[in-house]
Amino acid sequence: MDTRSLALVSAILIVGILLFTPGRTPAADDAEVTGSVDLGVRWVNEVGESAKFQEYRDLSDGTYGSVLLEGYKDAYHLELFGRNIGLDDQDYTVQGGQYGKFKYLFNYDETPHNYSFDAQTFFSGVGNDNLTFSGTTPPPVADWSSFDYYLERKKYGGEIEVSMGTPFYVRIGASRLDQDGRKPFSSGGFSGTAEMPEPVDYRTDDLNLTAGYRSRALNVAVSGMLSTFENDNLHVSWKNPFNAASELNTLPPENEYKELKGELTWKQLPLTSVFSIEGSYSKITSDFSIGDLTLTAPAGLNSSNFDGEVSYSGFSTALASRPTHNLDTKLYYTYLDKDNDSDVIAYDSGGGVIESNASDLFSYTKNKAGIDLGYRLPFRTKADIGYEYLNMERTNRPDAETTTDNLGFIQVKNSFLDFLIAKVRYEHLNRNNETDFDFAGVTNVDAEYIERFIQRFDVTDKDKDEIKVCLEVYPVDFLDFGLEYSYAKNDYDDVTLGRTEDTRHKFYVDFLWHQIRNFTVSGFGGYEKCKAESDHYNFAAGSGTPPQTADPTIDDGNPSSYHWDQDIDDNFWTYGLSGQLRLMEDVLRLVVSWEYQKSNGESTFSTQGTTALSDIEDFDDYRKKRLEAKAIYAFTRQLEFTLGYVYEKYTYDDRQYEGYIYDPAGSYLTGAYTDHDYEASICYLMARYDF
Amino acid sequence: MNPGLSTRLALSVWFLVIVLSSGGPGLFSAREASAVGAEEDCGVCHEEIVASFDKTFHGRIWRGTGQHHDCQACHGDTAEHVQDPSTQNVLTYSRREGSPAHELSMKCLDCHGSDPERTMWEMSLHRSNDISCFNCHTVHASRSTVAQPAACFECHRAKKTEANKQSHHPIIETKIKCTDCHNPHGTLSHGMITADNVNHLCYQCHAEKRGPFIWEHPPVEESCVKCHTPHGSRHSKLLVEKVPNLCQDCHDWSRHPGTPYDAQTGFAGSRPSNRFFGRSCLNCHGAIHGSAHFENHRFTR
DSSP states (O other): OOHHHHHHHHHHHHHHHHHHSTTOOGGGTSOEEEEEEEEEEEEEEEESOOTTTTSSOOOOSEEEEEEEEEEEETTEEEEEEEESTTSTTOEEEEEEEETTTEEEEEEEEEEEEEEEEEEEESOBOTTSSEEBOSSSSOOOGGGOEEEEEEEEEEEEEEEEEEOTTSSEEEEEEEEEEEEEEEEEEEEEETTEEEEEEEEEEEEEEEEEEEEEEEOSSEEEEEEEEEEEEEESOSEEEEEOTTTOOEEEEEOOOOEEEEEEEEEEEEEEETTTEEEEEEEEEEEEEEEEETTTTTOOOOTTOSOSEEEEEEEEEEEEEEEEEEEETTEEEEEEEEEEEEEEOOOOOEEEOSTTOEEESGGGOOEEEEEEEEEEEEEEETTTEEEEEEEEEEEEEEESOGGGSEEEEEEEEEEEEEOOSTTEEEEEEEEEEEEEEEOOOOOTTOOTTSGGGGGGGBOOTTTSOEEEEEEEEEEEEEEETTEEEEEEEEEEEEEETTOSBEEEEEEEEEEEEEEEEOOSTTEEEEEEEEEEEEEEEEEEEEOOTTOTTTTOOSOTTSOOSOTTSEEEEEEEEEEEEEEEEEEEEEEETTTEEEEEEEEEEEEEEEEEEEESSSSOOOOBSOSSEEEEEEEEEEEEEESSSSEEEEEEEEEEEEEEEOTTTTTOOSSOTTEEOOOTTOOOOEEEEEEEEEEEEEO | OOOOHHHHHHHHHHHHHHHHHTTHHHHTSOOOOOSOOOOHHHHHHOHHHHHHGGGSHHHHHHHHTTOOOOTHHHHOOOHHHHHSOOTTSSOOOOSSSOOOHHHHHHHHHHHHTTSGGGTTGGGOHHHHTTOOGGGTOOTTOSSOOOOTTHHHHTTOHHHHHHHTSSBOOTTTTTSSOHHHHBOTTOOSSGGGBSSSSHHHHHHTTOGGGOOOOSBOOHHHHHOGGGTBOTTOBSSGGGBSSOTTHHHHTTOOOTTGGGSOOOGGGSTTSSSOOTTTSTTGGGGTOTTTTOBOOSSOOTTOO
């Protein structure tokens, strides 16, 4: 008997023991116990051996099953749930308690994340922090060895809340998350780049404690959290395949997170108001030395230790009222301050030039305030209007020292007709960005001169318009129909270099039709179209004759510096249909479903350079199909059998992966993310017993 | 990748111990007869609902705790309804001909309003959009759970579409629930997320991204959603745009950041470039979320 079957049998035995132990038989009016046991067997035939097929799931051949057990006795309740027992994606939950007195929850969850199977490398030591090879140059690809990129995630923990029938409660929870595996990472420089497996061996421990008071008029709570992150590999050493030099990359540093939070909600106030306020303070710290990372100290290093400390202070409040039967109001304010108080590291990068992270430690302060008003008009119409102000002040962001957002919206919703709910919403956002560059001494043959012409899409001036329309229609008892359309346009004002505009159309529709007693059909469809335009400038500041400049607004006379722009057009379609036919009432059902997705992207260029640019046709293109057909036969009211078949196919085309070579010029790759395509058939037979 | 036999056995033992030591002894001992009876008046017309109410989640709780609530507890005064069986003279939990959403929600909050998870209902986007408790919860169901993500996807069609795209968090695999990140009953945070800000929410599972790093990347430290769309994307790694274009939208600098990468820079092109093929910019800049290296290598070390 394999381990999976053993686990399945164990779980079923436990349920059996609980149900049929003498003196605890449900039939003896001992307690009310319900639940179900699912036990199945499946055969999987996959062409492609793709990690994408099993990205977050374990679909291996053999047995599988789940167990649910619920029990109720007086004020006690208990629920046990186990799923995919014995598989790599198994999870278990136990929860219960006594109503009004205490409750608890314990869980264990395994989630795989498969990135790529059968990757190739010349490095030895895969999975460790020392990747090397013999000799001075890597062997030919034919001699490389294979390995998998994957992550195993196991989380277990629990939470107990005790109130003992009083308004006061205490909640304590703890959890541990272990992550183990390898994920692709790359490093390199102007000599070339090497892709390799990064060892992952993380552990995150969380501890939460909350104490509070609750009543219909007042809720108060104070909570604290402590979280530690441990990484068994603080660095990875690797032998550079281009020069045989020993290199070292740092990996995520260990850290500690602490949070203290207080919150209060006061209800039953005048004008039917509810007032909430909460404040929090959290701090993330990480301390490590250059010795911990086994790094060689650069010349002039000011400190061999780094004490990292980032703190967040947050405050939020809101007042929601209903001064009249028809009017809803909400006022809110949020403050968030990030303070990076980490050590400044400085060293001599050569020739007495001091390199420092002083300008790479970022802090910000965010202030947000808003008001929402909703008014109920005749004919079951509700009109909402709102305004929000957001101001962000950043340090070390001369390109976005201050941004100010003004957001307004208006929304109308009507449900006057019994068969129709309609909603229309319009939203406008204006963002204003203030920069604070210091260009003293910088001329247009210096690379950094370009900064005054770059406007980054996440912070630059822009106007955004968004319209959304939703319809929910129930024209007759046997038909539900939903439709949703949204349009959004970002217009980035005054952009010289960067994204200049993007637009999005999204259209969705779904329905459920059950006119005939024994037949139900449902469907879903969606179409998304996103377009983005951007302007760019290619140059090498100061080089050539005449010298290339970092000023895209002038013609520097050197053909090597030139403008180019790019238009990206992404299209996405999806639809699904599902039908259920009851062949024999309460005995035999047939269910067939079909899902389809198609993603089609395109990138087009225009250039003022001397080399023509070729458009990219295969731009994250993919197709995904899924068919499932199953027959469900109820042998008795408690015992049910399902015989099913699933077909899945996924194909991916992208210019960055077409004609993939493991050792192209200037690179050594491993094949990460190349095993997208798969075609799989799954047959399964499952029995379900309800008790 | 299968865990060892010892892990399986330990799990089984753990399972058994929890069951027998917690609710078990109390649960499986003798019990009193049901304290809640069917309402005779309502049962005349709604026989099936009244007869099965004892098996519902609410019915079990009230019976178990010795509370007695009749149909009027949720449906309001039914005297007029008994005389005139219209949906307009009682609280009706239905999309068609149902009572106003806020009236239904207030009725539920009569009992559930003090629960810390629901204390900010009045602040929630669901409430302001006239979504009521029954839109997600089935009051007469035998279990109290809401089927996630299906229940959420009924209204959030864009999120349903995103979650089904090729790059996604394991939401449709039901390994992540909507309520792991959002509190549908309301919070003071944007998008009703369960943390003060987006980064703190992401850090709950991705603690390795917390830093603090010696070298920070500005958009990363400010908001994860500047580069990632959390529900799903047609681009790998849940990115909002494909690399290198996402990077080039901000990095238009001397030499390679400002170089156009077209179809000819792929493996099969006439000008293959390791700044485009494969993982593109990430072929060198592997520490893009922050670097702990003492020397500035532009996130390559």
